[in-house]
Amino acid sequence: MNPWTAAEGAPTPLGCTWIAAEQAYNFALYSRYATEVILLLYTSGDVTQPAHAVRLHHLVNKSGRVWHCRLPRAALRGARYYAYAVDGPVDPSAGLRFDREKLLLDPYAPAVFFPPSFSRAAARWHGPNVGQAPLGVIPDPSDPFPWGADRAPRHTSDTVIYEVHVRGFTRHPSSGVAGARRGTFAGLVEKIPYLQELGVTAVELLPIFQFDPQEGNYWGYMPLHFFSPHHCYAADPAYEAARDEFRAMVQALHAAGIEVILDVVYNHTAEGDHTGPTYNFRGIDNPTYYLLGSDRSSYRNDAGTGNVLRCASPAVRKLIIDSMRFWVKEMHVDGFRFDLASILTRNHDGEVDLDDPAVIADISADPDFADIRLIAEAWDISSYQLGRSFPGMTWFQWNGQFRDDLRAFVKGDAGHVPNLMARLYGSDTLFPDDLTNAYHAYQSVNFVAAHDGFCLYDLVAYNQKHNEANGHGNRDGSDENRSWNCGVEGDAGLTPGVLALRKRQVKNFCCLLLLANGTPMFCAGDEFLQTQQGNNNPYNQDNETTWLDWRRLDEHRDIFRFFKTMIAFRKAHPSLGRSRYWREDVQWYGTGAHVDLSDDAHSLAYCLHGASQGDQDIYVLVNADWEPRVFTIQEGAGGDWSRVV
Numbered sequence: 001m002n003p004w005t006a007a008e009g010a011p012t013p014l015g016c017t018w019i020a021a022e023q024a025y026n027f028a029l030y031s032r033y034a035t036e037v038i039l040l041l042y043t044s045g046d047v048t049q050p051a052h053a054v055r056l057h058h059l060v061n062k063s064g065r066v067w068h069c070r071l072p073r074a075a076l077r078g079a080r081y082y083a084y085a086v087d088g089p090v091d092p093s094a095g096l097r098f099d100r101e102k103l104l105l106d107p108y109a110p111a112v113f114f115p116p117s118f119s120r121a122a123a124r125w126h127g128p129n130v131g132q133a134p135l136g137v138i139p140d141p142s143d144p145f146p147w148g149a150d151r152a153p154r155h156t157s158d159t160v161i162y163e164v165h166v167r168g169f170t171r172h173p174s175s176g177v178a179g180a181r182r183g184t185f186a187g188l189v190e191k192i193p194y195l196q197e198l199g200v201t202a203v204e205l206l207p208i209f210q211f212d213p214q215e216g217n218y219w220g221y222m223p224l225h226f227f228s229p230h231h232c233y234a235a236d237p238a239y240e241a242a243r244d245e246f247r248a249m250v251q252a253l254h255a256a257g258i259e260v261i262l263d264v265v266y267n268h269t270a271e272g273d274h275t276g277p278t279y280n281f282r283g284i285d286n287p288t289y290y291l292l293g294s295d296r297s298s299y300r301n302d303a304g305t306g307n308v309l310r311c312a313s314p315a316v317r318k319l320i321i322d323s324m325r326f327w328v329k330e331m332h333v334d335g336f337r338f339d340l341a342s343i344l345t346r347n348h349d350g351e352v353d354l355d356d357p358a359v360i361a362d363i364s365a366d367p368d369f370a371d372i373r374l375i376a377e378a379w380d381i382s383s384y385q386l387g388r389s390f391p392g393m394t395w396f397q398w399n400g401q402f403r404d405d406l407r408a409f410v411k412g413d414a415g416h417v418p419n420l421m422a423r424l425y426g427s428d429t430l431f432p433d434d435l436t437n438a439y440h441a442y443q444s445v446n447f448v449a450a451h452d453g454f455c456l457y458d459l460v461a462y463n464q465k466h467n468e469a470n471g472h473g474n475r476d477g478s479d480e481n482r483s484w485n486c487g488v489e490g491d492a493g494l495t496p497g498v499l500a501l502r503k504r505q506v507k508n509f510c511c512l513l514l515l516a517n518g519t520p521m522f523c524a525g526d527e528f529l530q531t532q533q534g535n536n537n538p539y540n541q542d543n544e545t546t547w548l549d550w551r552r553l554d555e556h557r558d559i560f561r562f563f564k565t566m567i568a569f570r571k572a573h574p575s576l577g578r579s580r581y582w583r584e585d586v587q588w589y590g591t592g593a594h595v596d597l598s599d600d601a602h603s604l605a606y607c608l609h610g611a612s613q614g615d616q617d618i619y620v621l622v623n624a625d626w627e628p629r630v631f632t633i634q635e636g637a638g639g640d641w642s643r644v645v
Helices: 001-006 120-124 165-170 185-190 192-198 239-255 279-291 314-327 342-347 357-365 400-411 417-425 496-514 551-555 557-572
Strands: 016-019 024-030 036-042 052-056 065-070 081-088 134-136 161-164 204-205 259-264 335-338 373-376 396-398 444-445 519-523 584-587 601-607 618-623
Touching: 001 065, 001 134, 016 120, 024 081, 024 279, 052 192, 081 279, 120 357, 165 185, 185 192, 185 239, 204 444, 239 259, 259 314, 314 357, 342 551, 357 396, 357 584, 400 417, 496 519, 496 557, 551 557
Parallel strands: 161 204, 161 519, 204 259, 259 335, 335 373, 373 396, 396 444, 444 519
Antiparallel strands: 016 024, 024 065, 036 052, 036 081, 081 134, 584 601, 601 618
């Protein structure tokens, strides 16, 4: 035992940590500009009057920029929760927004407790919010989770990613999941046999970090806390139960051979702009945690959500790395998809650094993440870095160009045969494998539809977005959908002929996605024509608009079967999804011997030779024209080929 730290506390680790050898808790909080820090402890029976308050003195309880103390368990006086009151200069023109009356949540707290009188509004007003603020949970010493022989599955050519919203996946009564388990991690576990039948090998979970339950934020892209699962996604929202329910879900998915990837938001927070609530970062150390405008009183808004984290700051970089390490080491996740990852490349002044952004370098070099899938959404409002521009050279990237080009081609837009060829090949124009770059084809995460934008059925059922329910006068969401309703807007007046055409178009998208080089991803429910009634931005729709309607699985079994068999086909043919590009193994054709690259062309064929991969040859004929086309197969004799699709 170090007598100094036993008396004064230690600056590491940040947060609230149980020290078993001393039967004590260590508390540590980073704040560069604070002049006074008070630790407030609350019992479960009274979240308005602290059971104990510890005023930290900088000559005893501060090391560098970290305030800390250590308390024997008995000194907590039965406390279960904690918060901080932090004082310092109040000067918005310098970015300093301290409010000593606000209760502040520790960014490193093990979990978050929302008292019955919790109020987002109270956090927006100047002055006290006692009894209404989210509190950190003081962890109980507990036995480790029984991980047993849990091992992370690792998929290569057979990888198929399935984007899932935990709540929306099983919340609808038609899911067959009972009562309190609907819309939870436990509910997702009940659907593992379905995932196995479908054949997907990885689930990419929309954000599951704890967010503000009063924000109207169904998607979860406004995180409040980076170290705990959202309590509403657990059948039992108590801290230990929610944490272990998430772990049990990961364990069950791993046992089924399915990877778990988290969609993470390390670029902005639930505090929004200067009119938003003060929950933690703003009141603890505003200019350290956020990128501020040139006048220092406003926030940069490159995420379009009110604020942007200052990812070049050492404190923020540490926060991101520590959070990732927690989810890898303690929760056993297999990968991360980084929302608006271009913001991770911004310097202290907000300018983009494409040469060596610190947080990208830190993540890429960390040995704990060497076998973890790192997937970037390589753009934000003002910086589009898709492909070689993004500095995480070994990362996967969501390929938005794949989405746009396939939508345009299948819709029948002119001039897209060359673009389709590039996307099917693996997008080497974006991810070059020349001597300097040496990208891999699998780094392109190919998708046609995702949570953001039309779902796959709505892509073939609506010409225009219909977002009125979101409350923004239908002005939100993209107007560049590249969609075609097949002759009827929505399902009113739907005829069997139109439905048949829509199903054919969905199958076209499914085929092209799963026959392309790269890593395919599709959205939960697309395999049975889930609809959001034309809403292409349902971020605040926690209702039947976004909950999967499992009755459609019975109604559209033919589409489910098609997806299932196409996934099985891809997994059976490693020649399709390769580490490298197809190169000399592919031969491109048109309806005849030559590809028609003109603007008026809408058809293409190619033969992919599989011998180098120990696979069969695959000949693909693609016609997006509104008229039939006769193709002449250019390789082998007629009897050499069997039609599969």
